[in-house]
Amino acid sequence: MKTISQCLVCGSTQYSPFLTCKDYTVSKENFTIVSCNDCGFKFTNPRPDDSVLGEYYKAEEYISHTNTRKGLVNKLYHLVRTRTLKKKLNLVRSYVSRGTILDYGCGTGMFLNVCKKAGWETYGMEPDDEARKIASEANLNLFSDKARINTYITDKKFNVISLWHVLEHVTDMEETLSFFKNRLDKNGVLIIAVPNHVSFDATHYGEYWAAYDVPRHLHHFEKKTIKKLVEGKGFRLRETLPMKFDSYYVSLLSEKYKSQKTNLLKAFFVGLRSNLTANHDSYSSSIYVFSHA
Numbered sequence: 001m002k003t004i005s006q007c008l009v010c011g012s013t014q015y016s017p018f019l020t021c022k023d024y025t026v027s028k029e030n031f032t033i034v035s036c037n038d039c040g041f042k043f044t045n046p047r048p049d050d051s052v053l054g055e056y057y058k059a060e061e062y063i064s065h066t067n068t069r070k071g072l073v074n075k076l077y078h079l080v081r082t083r084t085l086k087k088k089l090n091l092v093r094s095y096v097s098r099g100t101i102l103d104y105g106c107g108t109g110m111f112l113n114v115c116k117k118a119g120w121e122t123y124g125m126e127p128d129d130e131a132r133k134i135a136s137e138a139n140l141n142l143f144s145d146k147a148r149i150n151t152y153i154t155d156k157k158f159n160v161i162s163l164w165h166v167l168e169h170v171t172d173m174e175e176t177l178s179f180f181k182n183r184l185d186k187n188g189v190l191i192i193a194v195p196n197h198v199s200f201d202a203t204h205y206g207e208y209w210a211a212y213d214v215p216r217h218l219h220h221f222e223k224k225t226i227k228k229l230v231e232g233k234g235f236r237l238r239e240t241l242p243m244k245f246d247s248y249y250v251s252l253l254s255e256k257y258k259s260q261k262t263n264l265l266k267a268f269f270v271g272l273r274s275n276l277t278a279n280h281d282s283y284s285s286s287i288y289v290f291s292h293a
């Protein structure tokens with residue numbers, strides 16, 4: 001296990017326990033999330049060493065990396081995902097009409113496929129071999145890490161860099177944000193979607209909130225902390241958008257963790273309440289659009 005002594009966002013060395021959560025999908029181990037005493041940033045601490053972190057992704061239920069359709073929750077997840085892909089493309093297009101896109105943590109390449117069909121030059125980074133293998137069937141330009149992108153793609157910058165629920169997993173945040181700073185076109189946008197721990201569903205489910213997803217989620221964001229972190233690396237926050245489907249999906253999983261049952265109706269009402277009571281910055285998940293400062 002590795003203990004982080006300094007807050008990634010503000011550099012403070014003072015933090016306090018926030019929540020203890022269980023890893024429901026893989027190891028069933030408990031992990032502590034701490035809160036920075038100065039800026040309120042939440043992070044999983046201590047966390048598994050980088051060398052063993054991969055072990056915590058090995059579960060059939062960890063569906064963001066695969067295309068399994070087993071069970072009701074997975075079926076719903078896939079249905080919603082198909083519908084949200086188009087919305088993501090529309091968001092990208094509202095900033096840049098067409099060009100090069102790097103989907104960082106592209107999984108099986110579903111979003112890149114949609115972009116490719118719309119005429120984009122597509123690039124993907126995905127460390128998981130299995131997911132990358134599935135993505136490779138679609139003839140996308142795929143890389144297993146950012147060092148390889150820097151080695152092989154030297155002649156261009158990306159018009160769009162997107163991270164759909166990826167930044168919360170990143171182990172080398174400083175280097176990753178520097179990479180984005182270097183590789184984003186001067187008029188490009190960096191689009192980051194992450195869960196939001198100040199949402200109603202997060203508060204309602206507490207330690208059972210599925211989007212804490214320890215220890216895979218190392219960082220737990222809200223608007224003020226992601227803004228401070230990313231703007232600190234030379235970007236400027238342009239827009240914040242809600243992801244309204246996430247509250248339902250996250251509530252379904254959270255109900256399952258809490259009661260070991262699929263409480264479809266209960267989860268639906270928690271998800272609905274989360275959306276209805278949210279202010280602009282307190283949806284279950286948010287999309288943050290950054291440009292160069």
Ligand SMILES: [Zn+2]
Nearest residue numbers: 007010036039
């Ligand atoms: Zn801090």
